[in-house]
Amino acid sequence: MARRSDKTDDNGQAPATQKVPAGLTPSMAQYLEIKTANPDSLLWYRMGDFYELFFTDAVVAAEALGIVLTKRGKHLGEDIQMCGVPVVRADEYLQRLIRQGFRVAVCEQLEDPTEARKRGSKAVVKRDVVRLVTPGTLTEDALLDAKTRNYLTSVFQEPGDNADYALASLDISTGEFEVGVISAADLTGELVRLLPGEVLSIDAVIKNAEVERTADLITAALTPVPAASFDSLSGERLMREYLHVSDLGAFGEFTRSELAAIGALLTYVELTQLGKRPTVRPPRRSGRGATMIIDAASRSSLEILRATNGDRAGSLLSAIDRTVTGPGARELASWVSSPMRDLPSITSRQDAVAFMVDSHQLRKDIQRTLRGAPDVARAISRLSLQRGGPRDLGTVRDAIATADTCASTLMSAGEPVGLPSALVDLTQSLQGPPDELAQLLAAALVDEPPALRREGGFVQPGYNAALDEALTLRDDSRKVMASLEAKYAETSGVKTLKVRHNNILGYFIEVTAANAKPLMEEPLSDLFRHRQTMANAVRFTTVELSEIEGRIASAAERALAIENDVFAELANAIYKHEASLNAMASALAELDCVTGLGQLAVEQNYERPVVDDSLSFDIRGGRHPVVELALQKELAGPFIDNDCCLIPAVSPDSPPGFDDPAVGRIWLVTGPNMAGKSTFLRQNALITLLAQIGSYVPAKSAHIGVVDRLFSRVGASDDIASGRSTFMVEMVETAAILNQATERSFVILDEIGRGTATFDGLSIAWATVENLHDFNRCRALFATHYHELTALADRLGEIANVTVDVKEWKDEIVFLHKVKPGAADRSYGIHVARLAGLPSAVTARATEVLELLEKEQTSGQGSAALDELPLFAATREVESAKSSPLIDAITDINPDELTPRSALELVYRLKEIAREADE
Incomplete structure (x- = not known):
């Protein structure tokens, strides 16, 4: 399930909130008062060099962090549970809690313990919560990924069924701010695009199954907030205050829904930051028309930001990233x-x-x-x-x-x-x-x-002169006193005068008894004040010495205070x-x-694409950016490039260099598994994406009419948590394409209809292609093993057949990974099964069944052909295969490689095999 950042129980209360009567220590009473004010957070209570947690908070944190749970004192005869983390390692433990979806209230000491003692021996150090830490409000480098934004996103649903959503997103760590309105169908795709650390919305949205599933996918915390916080007037006011303007007109027009989303977002920021306001940049507008729309399923299958295993490595982003910061x-x-x-x-x-x-x-x-x-x-x-x-x-x-x-x-x-x-x-x-x-x-x-x-x-x-003086006093008190000693020796004429220090008098001037008289008489007595007479020495002080002593005593404290003033001065200069x-x-x-x-x-020999407002899609020598890089790292040879020209066959602009039969707005791609169909489909989608971020692309040339939506339905798996089978997931994703694709969209589909019965699947695939051709009128690549679909190229004007080429050699197939015009007449599934290591008896039996099924298709004698298959034929074939090592040995012979001597040896070996079989 998605992480819940509030971690509350069914009654909306945090488990650590406990009402404890009087009779506790002053510190514990203070703790409970602060905890009561922060019931939905784990309270980190600062005590010296540790943050400590008590009662159930301690139990929860100890389990989450894997730290020791101990006890401190009793209440009503029961132990008070306690655990703690050292301040110097606070970020490490805080990060672990936040990643598990907890909210943490950080309670700091607001004064030095010595200040508290001035109010009385039993006075408690002033403490209070200085911030609430949640997954979407992190600012420390130790808690953040340097290469990833950490958006806090609020989602406001407009009134009505299937209504639009307004989203406001802020990265508190940088001030980046984004606002926009999207359709209900695009909500999950937008969340995957933003990858927020935390999502705010009302319960109805937070508990939506699609939202929860998406939050799980992107590891975002879901935080319910009151509907009242989505207030457009508050949003408008707060936005003016954060941007330091009296009117928002300079930033464009905002809908009431957008302002409502902004209101909830900034109200939550105010709550968690306790009134301290982060920097907020002018908002960037997103939503309809601003960017290419890519839904959540397509982002996942194309592995744009993350590979299927969730890692950055293996993604498109990882393959193209040459940034250095x-x-x-x-x-x-x-x-x-x-x-x-x-x-x-x-x-x-x-x-x-x-x-x-x-x-x-x-x-x-x-x-x-x-x-x-x-x-x-x-x-x-x-x-x-x-x-x-x-x-x-x-x-x-x-x-x-x-x-x-x-x-x-x-x-x-x-x-x-x-x-x-x-x-x-x-x-x-x-x-x-x-x-x-x-x-x-x-x-x-x-x-x-x-x-x-x-x-x-x-x-x-x-x-800063005052700071220099304080630091000099702090660090060079001996030098200061030596300088003062020389000065007083010269003034008094007593060369043996010393400035000394003890714990009783502090700093003082000391001369021998024989040299004391001049200092006790005018005019020197006005400077030197008598303090103490000893048997052999007399001690004095001066106003200057007393002042310097006081400054030395507080020099370190004063130096730090001055540095803090300088810090504030510099910070204010930065704010301006x-x-x-x-x-x-x-x-x-x-x-x-x-x-x-x-x-x-x-580095990668990319070329600049032509991107315009046409409907062209002409890529020559295209390559998959991620696969190509992987081959280079493995020294596995060059990537085989391929053309893709999705241009209507009737177009006078049909490009030369590719046979006319393969020119069409939709390509039906056939060929065996492992031949590279899926790679071909994905590489063209990724080339399109790269072209529209302004990048060069992995191709010899590319001409792409701007794409409004990119759809990828390649590969599928079941969704057990939502009770959806693989076929249902496939159909949901296909429905999204058919309902939303426009003539400016680019669509790749792989193996539609494979998750159900053959004729059902073929029928669905057939109807899907027709719909894409007649109604969506988009540019599309459609990979299939249903060879019957290739007949559509003769029936529909803007469909072309292409196939991924293979060669047969010695009953084996060699994948050439080259796309060429035409249709595959075989799928080579049994060959691929043999490569995968299926037992030879199984593949032999599969070959027999395939031949009979093909006979059925060509002769129309389906039932009779199938009836010819003995019920236990597979078993007999397996037994026969296991009991015929002689046949296997003969099958393995390559006559062209036999010498006269090896041929004679082979005869003897075959005779021995036959003899052993008879026994």
Whole structure:
């Protein structure tokens, strides 16, 4: 089942909520008060160097984390269960809880214990919850995947049956914000595209079987929220506040449904962040018309972001990713998830990639500069949530320097021909943050700031005079006192004067009794004040010495306070330029993607496709990007490329070079299993996707009319949890295609109708092809073993037959993996079964049955032919095969390879086999 981030019981209460009467320690009473205010979360209660959990929270956490459950004290005669995790390892344990779907309330100490003791010996340290941690509200690098976005998505269902949905998605860790409206049929596909860490909606949506199944697939937590939180007025108000504007007109028109989804999203952010507001970028509009629509089943079968086993390795994204930064990898994943439909945008990105393809040195310089660049977007978000540290300030400083270098490199590369418009825009964004900010951060921060403010030591010496003095006092008190000692010795004329220290008097000036008299008389007595007379020495102090002593005593505390003031000053400077910094962060990520796609094109010999508003689909020498890469890594030889020309046969633009009979808007693909039909289907879908993200493609050439929807029904399995058989899953996916595909869609279907009786399946496949041809009128590849379907090419004008070529040699088949015009006359299923290792008796029997079935088909004597099959023929064949080693030995002989000597030896061996068989 999908993870429930609230982990509540049937009554909506967390199991750890317990009413405990008075009589507990003050700390435990405080714990229960805070726990009561956070009933739906595991409460991490800070006690010194540990976060501790009590009562049932402790039992739940100990089991989830695999840590020791212990006891602390008693209540009403029963032990209080307790467990804890060290603060220094908090992120590790927090990540494990969040991945299991728990919500965690982090309760911190808000004061130093010494401050509490000033109120009395029994005073309790002030504590309160500073944040609620849920799967969709993570900001720490340790809790996040550097290459993956972590969206929090709210889903609002408009009134009415089968109504549309409005979605609002925010990645709190970067501020990326997306809003759109989609149809009910596209909801699950949109969730798979977004891959949110957490989904917010009302119970009716959360408990929808399709939503739960999708959440399981993408490992998203489902969090129910009240219907009242979907308030469009609140959404409008909060959005204005987060974007710091008085009117939303600059960002386009928002429907009331979109604002309702935004309202629930930002209300939840306010709740979990306890009023602290993350950075939120201007919203990107998604939904109808913006991107190519790919449903959940198609995304899964095409393995776009993840392979079928759930790993990134083996996916399209993994095969094409040449980015060198985490933000670049996240941006590329977004591009691959959301192929564009806007032709100017596609062309603009292609131009940028083409510039990189043609500029080897530029690619090299940009990737060298970007490699290891910090994740500035996440640093800015942490700072805005007051969760950042000095290292985040350093990240902003270093990112500005990286951006400046990249901008200079691009401008130099653009001379004298000029940069493509997309790279011009990126260059401007890279130069956005003002020089004053860069100079301030460079002057204020040490080269490698620590992660935590409490560690101190992150301000550059010389930046703040008061801090320098405090640090000097803290670190160089001996030098300070030595300097003071020399000064007083010169002033007094007593060369043996010493500045000393003990625990009773603190710092003091000491001279011998013989030298004390001048210090006790005017004018020196105005400076030196008598403190103590000893047998052999006299001790003095001065106002200056007392002041310095006080400063030394509090120097460390004061130094840290000053550093915190400097931190706040620098953070505020960053807040003022948040918009330009976020634009710079986006530009760095996009530049990484464009450079990486250029590198990919050169490495893998990709070509620039033509993408226009036609209905063309002409791919020459196409290759599967993932399979090709796998073959290269295994040194298994080159990938066999293939053409695919889905153009109406009657079109005057039918391309040369491929026989006219194979030109059609729909191709029926026949051929044996393992010949490469599914690979051929998928590679053309992936080439289409790559073309519409602005990438070069694995082909010699490609001309593709922009695709609005991409459908892939290749491979199927049952859905036991929902009670759906393999055939039912297949039919549901096919229905989605037939109900939604348009003439601009591209469809690949493999083996429709295979999950039921032969004639039923053939009938369904036949009707499906007719519907695609006559009503959907889309471009499609339809792979089948129903050879009867090939007759449709003669009946329907825009269907062509192609087959994957094989060669027979010595009763074996060789897969050539080459697609050619025509139809296969055999499926070679028994040959493939033999390759798979089926017993020879089984394949021999299968051959006999096949011959009789083919006889039935050609002669019309079906029943009679089948009646000729003895009931126990298979058993007798097996027995015969097992008792005929002589026949097997003779069958294995290759006469062309026998020498006279080996032939004579073979005769003797056959005679021996025959003798043993008789015995």
